[in-house]
Amino acid sequence: MQSQNKYIGDDKFTKLLEHYQCPAKLPLIKLRFAGAICSPNLDLRPTDVISSLWPQNQQPRLQTKEEAELFFKFFMGLWNDIFEQVKLNKIELPLFKIKTDNDIISTCIERHELVENGWLEGFWGGCKNIQCPNYIAQILDSLSDLATLYEQLATRQLKNSEFDNLVKTINHTDKMVNRSIAFIIENYVLPRFEQIQSKIN
Numbered sequence: 057m058q059s060q061n062k063y064i065g066d067d068k069f070t071k072l073l074e075h076y077q078c079p080a081k082l083p084l085i086k087l088r089f090a091g092a093i094c095s096p097n098l099d100l101r102p103t104d105v106i107s108s109l110w111p112q113n114q115q116p117r118l119q120t121k122e123e124a125e126l127f128f129k130f131f132m133g134l135w136n137d138i139f140e141q142v143k144l145n146k147i148e149l150p151l152f153k154i155k156t157d158n159d160i161i162s163t164c165i166e167r168h169e170l171v172e173n174g175w176l177e178g179f180w181g182g183c184k185n186i187q188c189p190n191y192i193a194q195i196l197d198s199l200s201d202l203a204t205l206y207e208q209l210a211t212r213q214l215k216n217s218e219f220d221n222l223v224k225t226i227n228h229t230d231k232m233v234n235r236s237i238a239f240i241i242e243n244y245v246l247p248r249f250e251q252i253q254s255k256i257n
Contacts, residue, residue: 091178
């Protein structure tokens with residue numbers, strides 16, 4: 057499930073997203089690509105995942121063949137970059153910096169999005185039901201629970217005395233998310249990596 061295109065880098069890719077008015081931010085796209093690469097849905101294609109980044113029927117109108125080729129070349133460059141990170145089992149949530157109460161709220165909202173609408177959305181690959189071992193299903197459920205925890209933390213009434221503990225809770229939750237994803241990749245994805253690699257057309 058890999059392409060030969062080179063990734064253009066975060067700054068240039070962010071400008072590409074802005075140009076095409078993509079509602080999904082780059083960190084979420086990276087996590088959704090990672091989840092999709094790990095997905096047991098063998099019918100899932102990169103183009104399906106790219107289309108999912110826009111609301112239905114609101115995908116960019118690509119005016120020429122050259123524009124379409126460049127558009128998918130750039131997206132497949134990112135796909136290829138994330139593919140390599142999955143292969144090395146290096147998928148993790150981005151680092152955060154929290155200095156104020158508002159930072160806690162915004163970080164938790166982002167974390168919820170990254171886990172639920174990023175990695176898990178990609179892993180499910182547009183299917184309501186997927187075939188996977190019970191132990192993987194349990195970890196997926198735990199990841200969804202962790203996403204809910206972020207959401208709950210974002211709506212919590214903050215007290216000054218709780219600030220440091222909340223930061224520690226977010227950091228601990230991040231570690232649990234990262235370890236869960238790493239476990240899935242190590243024990244479920246990498247053993248069938250040749251099959252996954254053949255999914256790209």
